[in-house]
Each structure stands twice: as C-alpha cells, then as structure tokens.
Amino acid sequence: MKKYNVAIVGVTGAVGEKLLRLLENAAIEINELHVLASARSKGKKVLFRGEELTVAETTESAFAGIDIAFFSAGGAITKKFHRAARNAGAIVIDNTSAFRMDAETPLVVPEVNPEALRNHTRLIANPNCSTIQMVAALKPIEAAFGLSRVIVSTYQAVSGAGLHALEELENQTKAVLSGEEPIATILPSGGDKKHYPIAFNAIPQIDLFSEDGYTFEEWKMMNETKKIMGRPDLKIAATCVRIPVMSGHSESLYLEVDQEDVTADAIRKVLSQAPGIVLQDDPSTQTYPMVTTAVNQKETYVGRVRRDVDNPKGFHMWVVSDNLIKGAAWNSIQIAEKMIEMGLV
Numbered sequence: 001m002k003k004y005n006v007a008i009v010g011v012t013g014a015v016g017e018k019l020l021r022l023l024e025n026a027a028i029e030i031n032e033l034h035v036l037a038s039a040r041s042k043g044k045k046v047l048f049r050g051e052e053l054t055v056a057e058t059t060e061s062a063f064a065g066i067d068i069a070f071f072s073a074g075g076a077i078t079k080k081f082h083r084a085a086r087n088a089g090a091i092v093i094d095n096t097s098a099f100r101m102d103a104e105t106p107l108v109v110p111e112v113n114p115e116a117l118r119n120h121t122r123l124i125a126n127p128n129c130s131t132i133q134m135v136a137a138l139k140p141i142e143a144a145f146g147l148s149r150v151i152v153s154t155y156q157a158v159s160g161a162g163l164h165a166l167e168e169l170e171n172q173t174k175a176v177l178s179g180e181e182p183i184a185t186i187l188p189s190g191g192d193k194k195h196y197p198i199a200f201n202a203i204p205q206i207d208l209f210s211e212d213g214y215t216f217e218e219w220k221m222m223n224e225t226k227k228i229m230g231r232p233d234l235k236i237a238a239t240c241v242r243i244p245v246m247s248g249h250s251e252s253l254y255l256e257v258d259q260e261d262v263t264a265d266a267i268r269k270v271l272s273q274a275p276g277i278v279l280q281d282d283p284s285t286q287t288y289p290m291v292t293t294a295v296n297q298k299e300t301y302v303g304r305v306r307r308d309v310d311n312p313k314g315f316h317m318w319v320v321s322d323n324l325i326k327g328a329a330w331n332s333i334q335i336a337e338k339m340i341e342m343g344l345v
Helices: 014-023 074-086 114-119 129-145 163-177 216-229 264-272 326-342
Strands: 004-009 032-039 045-048 049-056 068-071 091-094 123-126 150-156 235-242 251-257 278-279 299-309 312-322
Touching: 004 014, 004 074, 014 032, 014 045, 014 312, 014 326, 032 045, 032 049, 032 312, 049 251, 068 074, 074 091, 114 264, 114 312, 114 326, 129 150, 129 216, 129 264, 129 278, 129 326, 150 216, 216 235, 251 264, 264 278, 264 312, 312 326
Parallel strands: 004 032, 004 068, 068 091, 091 123, 150 235, 278 299
Antiparallel strands: 045 049, 150 251, 251 312, 299 312
C-alpha cells in the first residue's frame, strides 16, 4: 500500500489539533507527517503516535515532497500558500471558506457528493461545519423522497470561533458567577463594531451582516448546500445563533419533500440506513441527540423526526454533530481517504 507524506497547516489550532489526533487511526498510510503553523508557534512540540514532532513555520518551501496538505489556519493563509503546495505536487484539502464557492473547486461531504472529487485541480474545499451536518442528514431524504424547501435554525458552539473564543467563554462564565462584569472582545464577530458576552447568552449573529440582513454564516449555509447537493433551485433559509456550549453544533431543520404520503417512520428508516448518520429518536424514553453525547464523535446524530401539523409534506428534525470533528477535521480526512480509494492521489 502506498505511503503518503502529509502536512497539517495550522496544527496548533482547534481544528489542527483534532486533525493530528484523528490521523493517528485514519485509513491513510503515512510516511512522514509535517506539522506547520505560524512563526510564533515554530519550535513547539506535538505528539503523533507517541512520537514528538517539532512544529515548523509555514513557508512556500515547506511543501516539498508533500502528497496531501490539510489547511486549517484561516483563509488568508490558504490564499497565500495553496499555490505553492499545489505546485509542489500536493493535494490541498482546505478547511477555510477561501475557495468554497469557487466554481472550479469541489466542495465535498464524502457521504453526499464524492463524485465531485473527480473534478479537482489539486484543491478541495471542506464545507462550513454547520453545512456539513445538515447536508449529511438531508441527502438520504432527498434521494428517497425529493426535497423542495429547507429552513434551518442553528445553535452553534463557541469552538467554531476558535480557541480564544473558548477561553473568553470560560473567563466570562467565571466572571458572571463571581458577580463581576464579563468582558467581551471576540463574539459575535471579531471584525464587527460591537462585542457581546456569550456566557449565559444566545447571540443571533455569527459572522458579519450582509446588506440584506442575513449574516455571512447564514449565506454560507444556503449557498454551500445548493452547491454540494447540486440544487441551485433548492429553497433554503438559515438563522444562525451562537450559544454558550463549548463544542457541538445543534440544528432545528424544517424540510418539505416532493412525494405524497411520506411518513415520519419512512424518514426515520431512511436515516437509520444512511452512512454517517446515527438515528436517536424515541420520545417515550426521551431519546434524542444532544451535544453531550455527540461531542468527540465522528457521526451526525438525528432525532425528533415528526410531520408538520399543517403541511403533510413538511417535516421537522433535530441534528447534532461535533463541529470540530465531522464539521471540520474528520470530514477533511474522509475526503483524503475517499480520494485514495478512488485513485485520485
């Protein structure tokens, strides 16, 4: 079996740390693992399969001999170094928003649209975390019953905003419990004018607002879903909310199918057989997905499946997944594994 030289760009970040851990047991035969980050992290040590690796600075020359490069250090870093990595012969799997909506770049969730990988030009985009778990749940339903409309409300964890946001949540929680005023410098968006505490709060803004009143996070979900599912005609609307949870995104989905006389049980059956989906749905035993059970897991969990009370083609469900695992690191690794399986690397 061929062995690959692999690089992780942004290895000291929240997603980079998950990539490092998940690669230990991935179906990728690794010859050498190169761990890269910014100049300020140069020289740090990380562990991989019991071996201590030294973090090197991300430079154009760092990609010599690399076969697969996982990028997770922000869109600016991807834009700066992707060309050097690709020119060196590497397949770049990017976990930022830099190229997600680029017409020539495949945007892939392996359980949903693996065939898009055949059109790669050594660059594949990993979708937004909240998009990944949603399309993983929607695709098997669409395949079985058709799909015409989706309305999603998200309840997103603070880890989606990075390690500093997690630290701020901890500090704010301690401050509030101590009767002190919490200090907010990051959320809802580091680049916006105002910042609000997330501790004991729910903030109905993730990323900046566009002129139409939707945030860029909401537009990411809407546009990426259409691209991944190959459905520019799909009616979809999103409201994205940040809540004081460390890791694990939750979503309330409303969807409308095309076929007549579809039952909630039929949808449950389809979901129970879908790859990467775990059905947890038994109201009699209060069984449903929660972040406390989904965190650190690779799967997407679905429950609370029920028909809309007014629309016989409408259904509601609850979808939960770890935003740093399936929503980022694991989906990236799955892309690499699928490309190896398809003979594309």
